[in-house]
Amino acid sequence: NSQPESWQELLDYFSGPLAEHAAKGEFDAFLTGYERFRRRLLEAANNPLLAQMLDSIYEKTQVLIRRIIILPERAKSGLREHIAVLEAMRRGDAELAEKLRRENMRSAKAWLRRYQKYLL
DSSP states (O other), rough: OOOGGGGHHHHHHHTTTEEEEHHHHHHHHHHHHHHHHHHHHHHHOOOOHHHHHHHHHHHHHHHHHHHHSSSTTTHHHHHHHHHHOOOOOTOOOHHHHHHHHHHHHHHHHHHHHHHHHOOO
């Protein structure tokens, strides 16, 4: 279901339990929540070929995702960015959601660059 109101449950989860996981540094739980977000986006896209391609990319980037998430304050920052995407989806503003999601990916890349010599 890609109706705007269908995003409320995930928005509530990100604003509540997932925010607690980020604050406590519970990265496995945080990444499980992120996977829930990712799956929901793929479900809304309703495109099996796209889902297969994105799953392949996701599998290849797991190591980097796990390294980036442990950086100081990145989980909280990433969470705020994802909540903004979900709020846009909840309002039915797909263009803004896409823009914010792209900014989120650029932000993660910037964090990786900043700490790259310590991570890789």
